[in-house]
Amino acid sequence: MITESIPENWRDLQACVAEILSQCGFNVDLERVIELGRGRAEIDVYAEETHRDRLNRIICECKYWKAAVPQQIVHAFRTVTSDVGANAGYIIALSGFQSGAHEAVQRTNLRLVTWQEFQDEFETTWLDTFFAPTITTELDALMTYTEPFAPAWFDKLTETEREAYVALAQEHVPLGVLAMRLSIYHQKLSPGDFPLLPIRGSKLETEIPNLPDSLLDAKGYAELSSDLLKLGTAAISKFRAYRDLALERS
Structure with a gap:
């Protein structure tokens, strides 16, 4: 694993995710507001890198919840990921995901991961x-x-x-x-x-x-x-x- 440390709160989780992506060579913004066709979205962690003249864009939603993340949140973030034009979207949840959430992201560029699984990625x-x-x-x-x-x-x-x-x-x-x-x-x-x-x-x-x-x-x-x-x-x-x-x- 990258680190043994467990984030202490949701802001710490955001900061830890951003730090790893930054150390991986991404340019990173926290809580970036992006204008979309149907309004605006605030992205917890927004990261970009250019590899061989190609832009790679990643967005992350950090859920420091005691309860598992419901399927509705996953559907909403899948829409944001598509509208932003991200190459990949990650929902990082300390308590996992409710039944049906993983089925909702099959054949998409959305990844549902725990803090440890995010590190593994x-x-x-x-x-x-x-x-x-x-x-x-x-x-x-x-x-x-x-x-x-x-x-x-x-x-x-x-x-x-x-x-x-x-x-x-x-x-x-x-x-x-x-x-x-x-x-x-x-x-x-x-x-x-x-x-x-x-x-x-x-x-x-x-x-x-x-x-x-x-x-x-x-x-x-x-x-x-x-x-x-x-x-x-x-x-x-x-x-x-x-x-x-x-x-x-x-």
């Missing part, structure tokens, strides 16, 4: 478009620092500093290896090869020993990324402190 795109590029950009330095090669400025450090640097690198090798495994560099070699979560108990845990518990137990890729970035950027700051010392002596 966009997970692959999200991983390729946001997750891997973010880790690569933010942690590229960590991958370099934890490689088994000394940096060019290494000989400018004192013997004590070099020993401390080597110990720091060894300590953070698991983070560097995991960052590389999740990066676009790995994706170029093995497209779509993202590990199943949680990592604990999987083959990856044995391949990368000594990972922190927060990374081993993360069930959502967003949580995994957040914790890895936090740990990784802190490590980068420590490495750069040694780099700055060395460069001052150059």
